[in-house]
Amino acid sequence: MLGSHLSIADGLAAAARTAHGLTMDTVQVFTKNQRQWKVKALDPAACADWRAALDEFGWADRTVSHASYLINLASPDDELWHKSIDLMTEEIERCESLSIPFLVHHPGAYTTSDEGAGLKRIAQAYKALFKRTAGYITVMCLEDTVGSGSNLGRTFEQLAQTRSLILDATDAGHRVGYCFDTCHAHAGGYDMSTRAAGKAVLAEFDRVCGLGHLRVMHLNDSVGELGSRKDRHAHIGEGTIGRATTARALADSGFAAVMNHPALAGVPKILETPKEDSDAGTPMDTINLRRLRRLIDR
Numbered sequence: 070m071l072g073s074h075l076s077i078a079d080g081l082a083a084a085a086r087t088a089h090g091l092t093m094d095t096v097q098v099f100t101k102n103q104r105q106w107k108v109k110a111l112d113p114a115a116c117a118d119w120r121a122a123l124d125e126f127g128w129a130d131r132t133v134s135h136a137s138y139l140i141n142l143a144s145p146d147d148e149l150w151h152k153s154i155d156l157m158t159e160e161i162e163r164c165e166s167l168s169i170p171f172l173v174h175h176p177g178a179y180t181t182s183d184e185g186a187g188l189k190r191i192a193q194a195y196k197a198l199f200k201r202t203a204g205y206i207t208v209m210c211l212e213d214t215v216g217s218g219s220n221l222g223r224t225f226e227q228l229a230q231t232r233s234l235i236l237d238a239t240d241a242g243h244r245v246g247y248c249f250d251t252c253h254a255h256a257g258g259y260d261m262s263t264r265a266a267g268k269a270v271l272a273e274f275d276r277v278c279g280l281g282h283l284r285v286m287h288l289n290d291s292v293g294e295l296g297s298r299k300d301r302h303a304h305i306g307e308g309t310i311g312r313a314t315t316a317r318a319l320a321d322s323g324f325a326a327v328m329n330h331p332a333l334a335g336v337p338k339i340l341e342t343p344k345e346d347s348d349a350g351t352p353m354d355t356i357n358l359r360r361l362r363r364l365i366d367r
Contacts, residue, residue: 070094070131071288071361073340073354081167082118089126091354097133097173097285097339100163106139106152108159111166119167129168131337133210133285136160136174142194143177143187143221153177154194161198164207171285171337173210173248176222176231187221192234199239210285212248215256215293215300223257223298225277232282246284249274250341251310251323252291252302260295260323261310267323271330286338288324288361304342305357320364328364 072095075084081098088096101108123129137160140153157174164172179187195209211231216223221231228247236242251261259273260266274280290308293299305311306319319325327333338361345353 070335071338071340071358072096072131072133073342073357074098074135076344080118081115082122085119085122085126085128085132089122091352092358093354095128095131095133095337095339097135097337097341098169099137100134100160100167100169101137103135103137104139105137106156108156111163116166123168130170132167132169133171133173133337133339134160134164134167134169136172138175140174141177141180142174142191143179144190145180145182145186150190150194154197157194157198158201161202161205161207161209165202165205170206170208171210171246171248172207173212173285173287175212175214175220176228178219179221180219184221184227187219188227188231188234191221191231192238195235195245196238199241199244205244208244208246208284210246210248212287213250213253213257215253215298216258217298217300223253225259225274229278232278246282247278248285248287249283250287250289251327252287252289252293252308253300255291255295255310255323256293256297256299256301258296261291261326262295262323264321264323264325267326268330270323271326271333275332280332283333283336286327286333286336287341288327288338288357289341290324302342304353305340305360311360319360322364324361325364328361329366 072093074097144150214222255261290303292301
């Protein structure tokens with residue numbers, strides 16, 4: 070199940086229709102301007118058009134939204150923390166209105182506190198969020214990060230601990246899952262550069278976090294080297310996961326491990342690669358999709 074993060078500049082439904090036209094099986098969107106705290110209310114007609122497109126394509130159970138990067142649920146600053154909870158509440162409510170089942174977000178950064186304090190702040194934030202949105206179906210997906218600065222979520226153990234603390238605070242495990250980003254994992258120190266290494270990383274994720282809780286994947290190659298902590302996405306096969314420093318085939322990369330893992334067949338896999346055309350004028354999303362689909366064992 071492959072899709073891409075697409076712009077909603079021409080409307081939410083236009084993003085879904087563009088994805089379908091590019092032979093995708095799903096789509097990821099921002100439901101608002103992710104660079105602004107201020108939120109414009111959803112237009113009822115736009116919501117209806119979006120839901121009509123989902124019904125037309127049979128996508129009711131597979132679309133994804135990414136929360137604003139402004140949100141920091143781990144912040145020790147009370148003003149920012151409360152603003153983050155308010156904005157995340159809005160993100161969840163918008164997903165619920167749009168029938169988007171999965172909302173991805175970075176765990177947060179503890180900045181001037183410490184790891185333990187940051188994790189506790191996230192759990193406390195979730196307690197408030199789930200109280201405000203009781204009965205909602207939107208699943209929050211904790212995304213792995215490269216771990217730069219004080220950003221949480223680099224290691225699988227940290228992700229698992231975050232979810233465990235949230236469950237202790239909310240008893241709502243059905244509403245908390247994970248998003249696995251291949252670029253973030255590789256740049257964060259988990260080797261995805263060969264099929265065998267990628268298979269081992271997925272096995273480790275399953276052992277620590279559980280693949281049954283993995284609800285979304287982001288398929289991005291990495292500009293940065295293994296363990297570089299650089300969050301820079303590259304086109305599939307054009308970074309250190311798909312090509313590395315040798316001329317070996319993309320078929321021996323961690324992407325092949327992902328595309329052939331039976332437990333991941335029904336998981337939405339989203340491209341977050343640069344939106345541009347090739348020299349021949351072909352959208353790079355189309356090329357990236359072709360590269361990934363060719364990895365599937367026949």
